[in-house]
Amino acid sequence: xxxxxxxxxxYTENQVGLLNRIAIxxxxxxxxxxxxxxxxxxxxxxxxxxxxxxxxxxVLRKLVRQIEKQVDILKAxxxxxxxxxxxxxxxxxxxxxxxAEKAKVERLLREYGxxxxxxxxxxxxxxxxxxxxxxxxxxxxxxxxxxxxFVRSGxxxxxxxxxxxxxxxKEFEQKERSEEVAENEYLGQQDHVFxx
Amino acid sequence: MSTLDIIKEKxxxxxxxxxxxxxxxxxxxxxxxxxxxxxxxxxxxxxxxxIYDALYDYRDKLNHILVRHEQGGIHAAQGxxxxxxxxxxVFATSGPGATNLxxxxxxxxxxxxxxxxxxxxxxxxLLGTDAFQETxxxxxxxxxxxxxxxxTDASEIPAVLAKAFYIARTGxxxxxxxxxxxxxxxxxxxxxxxxxxxxxxxxxxxxxxRNEYIEAAAALINEAKRPFVLFGQGVxxxxxxxxxxxxxxxxxxxxxxxxxxxxxxxxxHPLNVGMLGMHGNYGxxxxxxxxxxxxxxxxRFDDRxxxxxxxxxxxxxxxxxxxxxxxxxxxVKAEVPVWGDCKETLxxxxxxxxxxxxxxxxxxxxxxxxxxxxxxxxxxxxxxTETLTMGEVLKVLxxxxxxxxxxxxxxxxxxMVACRYAKFNQxxxxxxxxxxxxxxxxxxxxxxxxxxxxxxTVVAIAGDGGIQMTIQELGTIMQFKVGVKxxxxxxxxxxxxxxxxxxFNDKRYSFVDITSPDFIAVAKGYYIEGQRISARENLKQAxxxxxxxxxxxxxxxxxGKENNVFPMVPQxxxxxxxxxx
Ligand SMILES: Cc1ncc(C[n+]2csc(CCOP(=O)(O)OP(=O)(O)O)c2C)c(N)n1
Numbered sequence: 001x002x003x004x005x006x007x008x009x010x011y012t013e014n015q016v017g018l019l020n021r022i023a024i025x026x027x028x029x030x031x032x033x034x035x036x037x038x039x040x041x042x043x044x045x046x047x048x049x050x051x052x053x054x055x056x057x058x059v060l061r062k063l064v065r066q067i068e069k070q071v072d073i074l075k076a077x078x079x080x081x082x083x084x085x086x087x088x089x090x091x092x093x094x095x096x097x098x099x100a101e102k103a104k105v106e107r108l109l110r111e112y113g114x115x116x117x118x119x120x121x122x123x124x125x126x127x128x129x130x131x132x133x134x135x136x137x138x139x140x141x142x143x144x145x146x147x148x149x150f151v152r153s154g155x156x157x158x159x160x161x162x163x164x165x166x167x168x169x170k171e172f173e174q175k176e177r178s179e180e181v182a183e184n185e186y187l188g189q190q191d192h193v194f195x196x
Numbered sequence: 197m198s199t200l201d202i203i204k205e206k207x208x209x210x211x212x213x214x215x216x217x218x219x220x221x222x223x224x225x226x227x228x229x230x231x232x233x234x235x236x237x238x239x240x241x242x243x244x245x246x247i248y249d250a251l252y253d254y255r256d257k258l259n260h261i262l263v264r265h266e267q268g269g270i271h272a273a274q275g276x277x278x279x280x281x282x283x284x285x286v287f288a289t290s291g292p293g294a295t296n297l298x299x300x301x302x303x304x305x306x307x308x309x310x311x312x313x314x315x316x317x318x319x320x321x322l323l324g325t326d327a328f329q330e331t332x333x334x335x336x337x338x339x340x341x342x343x344x345x346x347x348t349d350a351s352e353i354p355a356v357l358a359k360a361f362y363i364a365r366t367g368x369x370x371x372x373x374x375x376x377x378x379x380x381x382x383x384x385x386x387x388x389x390x391x392x393x394x395x396x397x398x399x400x401x402x403x404x405x406r407n408e409y410i411e412a413a414a415a416l417i418n419e420a421k422r423p424f425v426l427f428g429q430g431v432x433x434x435x436x437x438x439x440x441x442x443x444x445x446x447x448x449x450x451x452x453x454x455x456x457x458x459x460x461x462x463x464x465h466p467l468n469v470g471m472l473g474m475h476g477n478y479g480x481x482x483x484x485x486x487x488x489x490x491x492x493x494x495x496r497f498d499d500r501x502x503x504x505x506x507x508x509x510x511x512x513x514x515x516x517x518x519x520x521x522x523x524x525x526x527x528v529k530a531e532v533p534v535w536g537d538c539k540e541t542l543x544x545x546x547x548x549x550x551x552x553x554x555x556x557x558x559x560x561x562x563x564x565x566x567x568x569x570x571x572x573x574x575x576x577x578x579x580x581t582e583t584l585t586m587g588e589v590l591k592v593l594x595x596x597x598x599x600x601x602x603x604x605x606x607x608x609x610x611x612m613v614a615c616r617y618a619k620f621n622q623x624x625x626x627x628x629x630x631x632x633x634x635x636x637x638x639x640x641x642x643x644x645x646x647x648x649x650x651x652x653t654v655v656a657i658a659g660d661g662g663i664q665m666t667i668q669e670l671g672t673i674m675q676f677k678v679g680v681k682x683x684x685x686x687x688x689x690x691x692x693x694x695x696x697x698x699x700f701n702d703k704r705y706s707f708v709d710i711t712s713p714d715f716i717a718v719a720k721g722y723y724i725e726g727q728r729i730s731a732r733e734n735l736k737q738a739x740x741x742x743x744x745x746x747x748x749x750x751x752x753x754x755x756g757k758e759n760n761v762f763p764m765v766p767q768x769x770x771x772x773x774x775x776x777x
Binding site: 012013016017020021024028061062065066068069071072073074172173175176177178179 | 334335338339342343344346363394395396397398399400402403404520521522525526
């Protein structure tokens with residue numbers, strides 16, 4: 001199986017120590033985290049982790065089950081890049097002179113949908129958001145003009161298909177039993193898989 | 197809103213309407229009383245002194261066993277949990293006390309043993325200052341606990357302890373650690389009674405059982421010509437021994453056990469075909485690669501069971517019954533996953549399976565057993581040489597105990613021999629460190645096992661190596677008059693490692709030659725009776741003396757120095773490549 005980029009979304013209680021509990025699950029399997037973002041979700045008291053990794057689907061499926069098994073974690077799922085809408089935020093610091101002298105830069109910025117958030121005598125800070133490729137393109141474009149500093153955030157992602165977590169949460173609040181997660185791909189196809 | 201607030205909000209009001217002032221320490225002990233804990237193990241120290249001080253007033257209600265090392269304490273709690281089916285409890289102080297629990301935590305985690313560990317911690321205002329005996333216990337124990345939590349305010353204690361017990365014993369059980377700062381132990385708060393926890397939003401231990409999977413499993417089983425059952429500790433943890441027996445008896449399917457599934461089914465049951473895995477029996481290993489449907493019940497396809505995965509049961513359709521969804525498809529792909537507590541799923545399955553006997557198929561196991569008896573077992577149990585074998589010790593022990601004893605084993609050759617040859621009539625009779633393979637486990641675990649099953653005979657079997665890892669627990673046995681029988685099978689080697697060196701490293705015996713003290717003199721130093729034997733003619737009488745002795749007894753048996761445990765699936769081989777010699 002080939003490795004590819006996946007986005008893992010984890011809904012958790014807002015509890016001290018959970019970041020460590022989650023991080024350990026990756027380091028123990030020697031899986032490198034490409035980016036990680038954690039923030040409150042739309043539901044009070046529930047936090048959301050967005051983790052990007054390069055892995056095979058097989059490893060990921062098992063990992064996500066182990067993550068979801070942790071007591072303070074409500075739900076964990078993984079998606080391919082096609083299955084999510086995702087963005088990163090980037091800040092760029094460029095010398096003001098370069099901007100003032102070379103109007104080309106301004107055009108560049110317009111082209112990339114960047115916006116100035118601080119303008120000082122010595123430097124200007126621009127901001128953009130977008131996919132990794134979009135952000136990288138602006139970095140490459142700004143480098144010749146003396147890019148002084150650059151920082152990007154972890155990925156944030158919204159799952160295209162999912163109904164969101166709201167409905168699901170009600171189920172958690174009730175003392176109901178949990179749904180089957182181990183789906184059986186062979187069910188109903190018994191004749192195919194079982195011939196003797 | 198924190199989880200705790202949610203629990204408080206969700207639960208019905210506490211039984212006691214009136215509030216009283218209690219200290220955090222008293223609240224811990226009240227939680228024990230409410231949870232029905234009466235025996236637990238521990239070792240005091242500065243950071244847990246307030247709890248020990250409170251314990252002084254509860255001496256008549258709570259039975260605290262002072263161990264000699266915290267590792268001994270946690271292994272004892274494990275032994276207690278395994279034989280009693282209850283949650284094991286252990287106390288330790290901060291810093292070194294807490295770090296001494298790590299081995300036991302890792303052991304309990306991998307063997308799914310329900311534990312609640314309480315550690316003392318420095319004052320909350322000192323956290324993170326490298327205060328005296330401050331250790332970041334929460335972070336150190338995170339990978340080896342099912343859940344852990346640090347309490348810094350006494351008012352959290354009732355809800356946190358309720359949560360701890362609930363998490364430890366439900367779903368797939370495991371160890372929970374609660375670290376309590378000293379100020380929280382001393383602080384007074386308005387105690388509103390103890391409410392057991394029955395629900396945690398983010399934790400759903402009991403899955404919905406899906407009928408269509410039960411049906412699919414039953415259909416597969418009903419069509420099978422050579423079905424084979426593998427059972428693990430899930431049967432015992434789910435208290436599903438009767439349901440399990442009913443299932444195999446109706447369907448007539450041969451069943452083999454994993455190390456931790458041992459004793460869930462009586463050894464002499466006609467459908468019991470033996471042990472799986474590296475030192476398991478010949479038939480079950482070879483025939484794993486010949487069955488057409490493999491029904492795994494409460495077991496996790498550990499690599500010691502499967503050998504090389506790419507050579508494991510490739511021809512079989514696999515049905516996997518497990519309460520932990522993370523186990524399904526983890527090592528071996530299941531055709532039909534049956535996620536749920538086997539106490540619930542097994543009767544559903546039994547209802548749908550056809551009654552059958554699979555006589556010819558069962559006979560194949562018996563034929564292979566005959567081959568194994570001829571090649572290995574007969575000589576092991578009836579040796580033609582002068583030196584005693586570990587196997588014959590077990591044979592005589594079986595005769596004398598009628599299979600009714602609890603057998604606690606350490607780790608090494610003797611463990612494999614004991615688990616292969618000990619006979620069991622009752623469940624919860626085999627206590628061993630399976631997943632972690634912790635040397636030093638047997639002696640303290642036997643102490644706990646005896647408290648967990650006080651009416652039963654508890655026999656610990658250890659090697660000359662492992663016994664020296666926790667031998668100080670003879671002190672606990674002495675002080676608390678714990679009537680365990682300890683057999684030391686002395687081969688004057690770290691036997692299992694020596695066996696590997698012999699077989700795989702050209703007999704380069706690198707540091708496996710271990711000298712021992714006079715174990716009987718050591719036992720006598722602790723005022724424990726004992727004797728050493730090395731002749732066959734003394735074996736039966738010595739074992740009888742040990743069993744008849746009122747109280748603890750140490751029996752050292754000198755056995756063959758270079759005997760090996762066979763059969764064996766060599767590392768990196770498939771199960772059908774099992775070697776008889
Ligand atoms: C704490 C620990 N350290 C090391 C090992 C590795 N190990 C496994 S078996 C074994 C030898 C055990 O020797 P002994 O206790 O004499 O038992 P025997 O095999 O001779 O029956 C060793 C060192 C282990 N399992 N646990």
